[in-house]
Amino acid sequence: MNPILTQHPTTDPAIILQLRDRQYAAELIATALLRFDFFSWLQENEGTTEEAAAKYFQCENRPFDVLLTLCRAYGFITGGADGLSLTGMGKEHLVEGSPWYLGPYYTPMRDTPIVRTYLHVLGTGKPGNWRAKDTGADWHDSMREPAFAKEFTGLMNCRGLLLGQKLAESITPFLGERTRLLDIGGGSGIYSATLCAAHPQLSATVFEQAPVDRIARSEVGRHGLEDRISVKTGDMFLDEWPEAEIILLSNVLHDWDIPQVREIIIRAAKSLVPDGLLIIHDAFIDDDKCGPVEIAEYSALLMNITQGKCYSVAEYAGILAPLGFEIGSFNPTISKRGFVTAIKK
Known part of the structure; x- marks a missing residue:
């Protein structure tokens, strides 16, 4: 490794x-x-x-x-x-x-x-x-173009090592006996890699569309984790998700508007086993939408180039609760990021 x-x-x-x-x-x-x-x-x-x-x-x-x-x-x-x-x-x-x-x-x-x-x-x-x-x-x-996908995935990969290591450390109390992780829209696989490195009981599947899937396979090999991390090629909106005990949505939902966010979470609910753990790792706006300033600024960037924005815990809860999830509180990690957990009941 x-x-x-x-x-x-x-x-x-x-x-x-x-x-x-x-x-x-x-x-x-x-x-x-x-x-x-x-x-x-x-x-x-x-x-x-x-x-x-x-x-x-x-x-x-x-x-x-x-x-x-x-x-x-x-x-x-x-x-x-x-x-x-x-x-x-x-x-x-x-x-x-x-x-x-x-x-x-x-x-x-x-x-x-x-x-x-x-x-x-x-x-x-x-x-x-x-x-x-x-x-x-x-x-x-643009992410369907190989040259752009490689450039942008590299951009996210350098940030992902730092954020992923802190997520791996902070998520420890929530994992329990769960072992099978599904990393949706996992990019280079850096979050799966940092989680598996920190938690030997975990194995992971990175779910990504082409051509990012090839980048992920190369990165998993570079990290020497081929025996614990696989890469499944697919469109998260169109193709079936594998069954999982843990689903990670790391910096994924902020790329999409509410209808697509709801669809992704519905798919997560179907893929998770009972008592499965959903991890939403992202930058979160406060529930009153008055800050933090740094995340409001980041949301302006996301709104410009993607179909999404930074969401609040309350906005996610409004989708998760009707689907039978038990929602946890916000857990800060590093660099104004953090995560929220939800348990499928």
């Missing part, structure tokens, strides 16, 4: 991840500020509902929810579904006509490719082109 799997860093590189994760957040605020004049409108429509605001600006619910979450996290607005209001900072600095209005400071962002993409995403609910290019596919379609 590759010794790197059992070595652990002594520091938390949260800020390094955050610098990349927040790269689109300023453009989302610029979109609201300069292309919608959202804050001036809210000043004149104090107490408006989220639904009414989304309808007025002709925005789809998922991306508009991300925008409102980011604005709350930054302290620009307050309130929830029943009514939105500007904060003092929002009134003084984001409303046109205020002597301290800072809109002109954002003018250089007004027509950037990312702002144009946000207009598309907010209006249609569909992801923009990868890296805000004028031509090209979105992230989901």
Whole structure:
């Protein structure tokens, strides 16, 4: 087994991840500020509902929810579904006509490719082109191209070692006697590798579509874990999942909108044996959707390039509970990430 799997860093590189994760957040605020004049409108429509605001600006619910979450996290607005209001900072600095209005400071962002993409995403609910290019596919379609899949999987793999090792350590009290792990959308297999390295009783199956499946097989071999980790090729929405005692959804659900999230969890419920363990490992928005700031910023990135966003525990619970899952609490790990467990009853 590759010794790197059992070595652990002594520091938390949260800020390094955050610098990349927040790269689109300023453009989302610029979109609201300069292309919608959202804050001036809210000043004149104090107490408006989220639904009414989304309808007025002709925005789809998922991306508009991300925008409102980011604005709350930054302290620009307050309130929830029943009514939105500007904060003092929002009134003084984001409303046109205020002597301290800072809109002109954002003018250089007004027509950037990312702002144009946000207009598309907010209006249609569909992801923009990868890296805000004028031509090209979105992230989901791009992952079917071998060169892109290799690049992006490598990007996730370097982060996955760090996050996977901490997940493997933190999940220990929840595993019990369970031994069979199914890693859905497991990418390079790094999370299966770190879990198996930390827990000798585990064997794993990484479920991935082509061409990522070939990358996963190569990485599993590089880690010397071929005898404990297999790779099954398939589309998680179309193909049958193997039976499992543990299902890991690591950084998977945040790529999808609520209907697809529900479908994935329904499939997990069918695949898990009774008393099976579901692990949702991800970046989580607070239930009140007021933060954390770092995750609200990351959600803005995800909303731009995928069909998803960062979800709250409450949003997942609303899907899990009707399916008969017993839902655990949020468990923080490292770099503002964490996991939630659910037991199939």
